Amino acid sequence: MRVQCILCDAVYELDDTSLEAKRLRNKPLQTYMCPTCHERITAKTKRRRGHAPEHKRAPGQSH
Numbered sequence: 001m002r003v004q005c006i007l008c009d010a011v012y013e014l015d016d017t018s019l020e021a022k023r024l025r026n027k028p029l030q031t032y033m034c035p036t037c038h039e040r041i042t043a044k045t046k047r048r049r050g051h052a053p054e055h056k057r058a059p060g061q062s063h
């Protein structure tokens with residue numbers, strides 16, 4: 001089956017019998033991410049520490 005990466009729009013041909021193809025067929029809403037983008041996202045997530053997260057904000061002035 002053919003899948004398209006949601007991030008870079010690259011089209012990949014997945015083996016119909018592969019686990020990933022089966023998974024995507026069972027859940028059509030699940031989007032495919034190519035290994036390159038997946039790696040990029042993973043690296044980004046790992047690097048995120050140190051950058052001030054949004055939820056660090058004080059929860060308002062009310063008390």
Ligand SMILES: [Zn+2]
Pocket residue numbers: 005006007008009010033034035036037038
């Ligand atoms: Zn991609």
